[in-house]
Amino acid sequence: MERLGGRIILLWGWRRALVAFLAGALAVLGQAPYDFFAACFVSFPVLVLLIDGAAGDPGAGALRRLRPAFAVGWWFGFGYFLAGLWWIGTALLVEADSFAWALPFAVIGIPLVLAIFYGFAVVVARAMWSGGIGRIAALAFGFALAEWLRGFLFTGFPWNAIGYAAMPVPLMMQGVSVVGMNGMNALAVFVFAMPALLVSRRHLRLGAVLAVLIVAADLGFGYLRLAAPEPAGAKQLDVRIVQPSVDLAEKWDATVRDRIFATMLALSSQPPQKDRAKPQLIIWPETAVPFLFTERPDALTALGDILADGQMLLAGAIREEGAASGGGEERYYNSVVAINDRGEIADAVDKVHLVPFGEYMPLEGLFHRLGIDQFVAGPMSLSAGTQRHPLVLPGGIRGVPFICYEAIFSGQVGVDVASGDIILNVTNDAWFGNTPGPYQHFRQAQVRAAENGMPLLRAANNGISAVVDSRGRVIDALAIDARGVIDAHVPISRQATISPGQRGINGYAVMMVFAVLAFATTVRRRLRAN
Structure with a gap:
């Protein structure tokens, strides 16, 4: 595992871009109609390792140092949205004589633009990057923030948010009633990316415990909510x-x-x-x-x-x-x-x-x-x-x-x-x-x-x-x-668990927990280095 992880970290140029693209495309298998969410346990750890290797020139300005991270996130997003949204082009074939010319703009152009959000997600994560579990938390916060922005910028298009991959069946959907999509997006990325800790094994036990607790809480709450009877007098x-x-x-x-x-x-x-x-x-x-x-x-x-x-x-x-x-x-x-x-x-x-x-x-x-x-x-x-x-x-x-x-x-x-x-x-x-x-x-x-x-x-x-x-x-x-x-x-x-307003607050709270964890880990690492 360490040898494979090292090879991914050291990828450069077109090879790194290709692996990021393929990792993003693989993550689409977690969405309907495939519902193979296990694919995300490969895609996101690969993304973590690619970000590990996306260090910019220490002597360059802040933006130039983050450029390699943006490229990794963008290629990951391009693969994800191209594999997940290619079907949009079929609408242009209903009257192909009039609209087929626009097919490349729909099939390729839309993923090109949407990939910017995931490039932004990785930039945010890289800015708080550290070793061990801190970088997993940073990635969870970065993606949750990007998905939140994707919901309203440029009229909004939150299609296939990462959190849906963690909700293939009703048992696994109930948690969204407590933390909303913002919370589910953050939690899903955090759990999906956790296998990246197998490479360095730093914080591995802590990460495994947290991932198990999150999944167990989601499934347990789902079971209890599904088992609750319909209220009398409905x-x-x-x-x-x-x-x-x-x-x-x-x-x-x-x-x-x-x-x-x-x-x-x-x-x-x-x-x-x-x-x-x-x-x-x-x-x-x-x-x-x-x-x-x-x-x-x-x-x-x-x-x-x-x-x-x-x-x-x-x-x-x-x-x-x-x-x-x-x-x-x-x-x-x-x-x-x-x-x-x-x-x-x-x-x-x-x-x-x-x-x-x-x-x-x-x-x-x-x-x-x-x-x-x-x-x-x-x-x-x-x-x-x-x-x-x-x-x-x-x-x-x-x-x-x-x-x-x-x-x-x-x-x-x-x-x-x-x-x-x-x-x-x-x-x-x-x-x-x-x-x-x-x-x-x-x-x-x-x-x-x-x-x-x-x-x-x-x-x-x-x-x-x-x-x-x-x-x-x-x-x-x-x-x-x-x-x-x-x-x-x-x-x-x-039978709403909580009000929409409280659900929104809970989702933001989950995001901030990961942001604080990532920031604290980064500060601690820098203090140790000094």
Whole structure:
């Protein structure tokens, strides 16, 4: 082990970059759909050893001394994001004639940029680097800080945060309800990197004890939380989730819209599945309605005809405001609309966090002059909603809707669901086909349920649609590309361990514990050297 570790430490030039790249790519195996988290026990120790050898010229300035560390982190991040996000490019192939030219920018350009965060993580760690367990703590703090920044800088994209690799099953998800994603990211890196101590054996016993205690506490808490019974008097909701598996090549084709809508009506109105009650709530995926209601008022009449007394439909739809109703400039919103049993739109919630380049164009004027209006096929450019609010469902239950990737923003979900009873997630992952993308998206939504102690109802055009309980356990689901419905009886009881605010404080506290440990070890080492 010492000989292998020494060889990794002494790597230089392109060999060091290649090993860092491969270590990052290997770490992706810890994410869905692979869930092979053991790979991270190789990737992160290799990263630690590469950082050991990334010492800059002692006579250079501070920034130049940290440049080799940034390079190691950047190559690790580039491998991680390239191997983990290559599937984004499949969205550009839906209308390949128009968008295939942008494939390199999506597949390579996005990982190139995101890798900067991991380069920053390693720079932060290297600035507090020392021997033994101190450098493991420094790396945990650096990555947790980088993942926190990745959640909001440049509109935010916290996809595949390292902490998810430590939560492949509900038993291992429960800790996130106490320390949030910030805490889980820090703890995951700390435990994953611990085998690096096998090389020098300094602090090995201490590191092994701490790693075992962290894992045991996580599993023990998970067991106790999963074993806790549902509280008496919980509200109940009978739901139907519709997964139509509509071909995106036809989605906005005017000649087939009526057929698509008829399919949605047929799936929604079929008899309940065996041993299931008639649904009180029916949920359609993101943009499931293939036209504007302002252009097709007869569609609302048709919906009123299939909805029984007391039933409600939540449908993903493009909502229009402005010129068509005499209100000035046209604006379009990606929305969830609530339709009552009279075929009336009773409420609507617009998507607040839009996808850059997919739903709107940053620097729109500049790109328009270049002849670029949108990178992903769609009917129009969208405007962002201003505020999310709960929708009142049958029985007075309050459902908080999140459209597409809004569900991956841990902190924002925690704030927005504070006034709700259930998490609603509608999405259209058909853009990405049967790739790792939909599985990764579902896992992150599933963790939101465990994190907030609230059930999750998820409707996806081609999967993965699911009903998830308040502990992150999947009650029922539909596979990728399946067409059908889920009928489920869902207990509605909020079982959050602590408040979102306290969870955030706990996560920051975990990060600071590692920062203090790293800093104290560094200071002690320097004092000894003097």
